[in-house]
Amino acid sequence: MPQAIALMVQGTTSDAGKSTLVAGLARLLARRGVRVAPFKPQNMALNSAVTVDGGEIGRAQALQALAAGLAPHTDFNPVLLKPSTDIGAQVIIHGKVAANLSARDYHAYKPTAMAAVMASWDRLTTAYECVLVEGAGSPAEINLRDRDIANMGFAEAADVPVILVADIDRGGVFAHLVGTLELLSPSEQARVKGFVINRFRGDIGLLQSGLDWLEARTGRPVLGVLPYLHGLFLDAEDALADARAEKGETRLRVVAPVYPRISNHTDLDALRLHPQVDFRWVGPGQAMPPADLIVLPGSKSVQADLAWLRAQGWDAAIRRHLRYGGKVVGICGGFQMLGATLSDPLGLEGGATTVAGLGLLDMDTVLEAEKCLENARGTLLLPGGAEVSGYEIHMGVSRGPALDCPALRFADGRADGALSVDGQILGTYLHGLFDAPAALPSLLAWAGAGDLATVDLAARREADLDRLADVIERHLDLSTLFPAAWGAAGG
Template sequence: MSTLMIQGTTSDAGKSTLVTALCRWLKRQGVAVAPFKPQNMALNAAVTVDGGEIGRAQAVQAEAAGLQPHTDMNPVLLKPNTDIGAQVIIHGHPVGSMDAVSYHAYKPTALKAVLASHQRLCQRYQAVLVEGAGSPAEINLRAGDIANMGFAEAVDCPVLLIADIDKGGVFAHLVGTLALLSASEQARVKGFVINRFRGDIALLKPGLDWLEQHTGKPVLGVLPYLHDLHLEAEDAVNTRQPAKQGPVLKVVVPVLKRISNHTDFDPLRLHPQVDLHFIGPGQALPAADLIILPGSKSVRSDLQFMREQGWDADVQRHLRYGGKLLGICGGLQMLGEQVADPLGLEGEPGSSEGLGFLAFRTELTAHKRLTRVSGHVQFSPEGADQVPLTGYEIHAGRSQGPALQRPLVRLDDGTPDGVLSTDNQIAGSYLHGLFEQPAASAALLHWAGLKEAQALDYSALRVRDIDRLADLVEQHLDVERLRHLCGVQPCTN
């Protein structure tokens, strides 16, 4: 067994991407490998095989390694629910909400969970690939660190440092990060990887030679900029989409302050017949065929945010003109008459008036539903037009009311989910991943107004790009050094 940690000079330097690539590269060679991220702060989550939740990026890395996602792959997940606080999730389940000061005091307990998960992975796999968080050079966060060098020192593992040349200042990023580390931390950095390079590599070589001479650390390679790469984002909303031709369905998603699992919309963003627009603060919701209210980590707060932006009025106008409206998870809860949080799970205890489009109410409860499900989406009460789908639920809320007697989804165990309005104009579901299965996605798009909806195989696109990343490792990195650092062969150079 060997543990190799990937740390970055900045957020979005390529840590998640490189770990994903290395997981698939090692799997191809028959190495039993597992991904690991000690601490993640993200509102994009996935449900694991053992009934917990982890960061979405680790679920993608697990797929690259040929594994089902497990809570040990991300033992600490922080889900911000205010500007100064977050829900703390340990081994897949919430232990409470904390502000930064409280969580800092809690870190020794969190570290025990991190080390326990890492040990279990080490016992099961030949190699463990660890992703750091942000940058190890955030000197104000060094005390009690469990996400970067604090973890690496605790388990005594080597580190590779990756930097994004597309951002500019790549040599300053690498040299400056190294300079801000302690002597023991500097010693465990075994090399550099430069990410997202465009142009003639010969023009970069003098800088690479200088970097190696100045630091005494090898450059293990330069990864080229990969156009049209799609990996589900750890947190930031990805607004890039390929060019669309011909008639398209215009879809609008308001970006709530605590928007969660916006990766739900990646299949739409990549669909050749869908023109997807994320609308941010200060912008009115434009005319569209379909508005989707996304998930939210703080539903009552985001309802208030919607009203402050005037989006509630925009949605009402959209419905008057015949547009379709879909709510997912927290977005579903917003469609009803009231959202109550008597325990203060997402903020101050109390209740808020919903948008009032459908006759049901939601109460947030201490029990969080975390499950992967399968069923059928149906557009008639009789279910004559059932289309199979799979998805997952992550929510602390129970909805009740007469409108829910017309469910959008019927789960395989007979449980109803979501709602479809009597006029067929408004729908909602607690399920994430509605658009990932080709048939279900095509059915939903047809409901929204796309007459000849194509079936996009989103899973195949994800697998294709994971394989493209593994190809880059083989072509552009020092694979002999990598095999040595991953503990699968001795190094001869």
């Protein structure tokens, strides 16, 4: 069987557009009938997804799989790091928790991680015609070069060509590209086949002299200049998306705290995008504005983020909000915070301690070694019984009288979450709670706003993937990158 075509997209910085470019290329190739798969050797992110083979990968790779017409698989992201502190992370290998390591200990662990990366690579290059590889951060991090598995270390080991993408909207694009190239070794430099400039807005004619200089200075072509795409909605890898988009008249005010270790904040995308919902993230030091609904999202370090919440005065603010008739939703870690106690006897997220929760639901949560990873669908136990679908990713097990009144029931008969007796608090372990078109209006009606517009998050995602692919097809030199698909025969 012939070896798969491979291309690696590396960036001069984090958030330069690597994930987006890979997703767009995957959609383009799939539309051309090419069997294409995404691949990110090592990802560091707190937004994740459950795979078809029962593991966990970065959410960006799940999106790229969707773009390629594939179900997410652990081989698409064999190493996932989920930071639990500033110097430590949970290490996930082939979808399962392998260890909790400090940054220094993980450096020593990298040969083991690299073996997992190459095993996945071998399987993908056998099964697919093309593999699109995404780097992480920047390849020019000199301190991380030794034992690198995320960027040029992988590219060298797998013998993969590289293109560099840089974000011109941030400024300094020529310095980023030239500086990154200069900091690579000669063999690494030889892998760089060209540059892509991302998020350009303005007159391309005014940029041309810079492009000519860049090509003359480096001897490498600018393969394309991609325009800034306003209003593009794609699942974020980690960074919080801007929630303050211009909207018309809004009917419901929703706020959510930005904990230090917030995870799977894409759960709130449907609220952020709803034209009649005024959604706001509230960061450190910011007062909580008036709201109809407070959503406590997931957390990778629930005890630590609960302490942060208290330090910000959110515990008192939530109680005041409830006294005035407001509603509260807790998802996964946010659900756990609503209980009486949080126990971590194995020290999975820090010290082996038990702390008091917010005391708003009569339940206790214990973190256990086995992580629950499951795609799920079911029915909301609210008026109308709307269907919900999503996924579970958690190590906590909650028990107590509050669970006798569940928030939803899964298709397999299991009850999940809790709905308070007064009907003001809803908690669940289901990520993606708001995503289903039928579930969103049901939940918004429960929160106090009925007869709202329907938002179909999946349809919006598909439309924006196609929009992205169309723009890439117009502005990128695809015949150079993929001559078999876009050469003379490809049209």
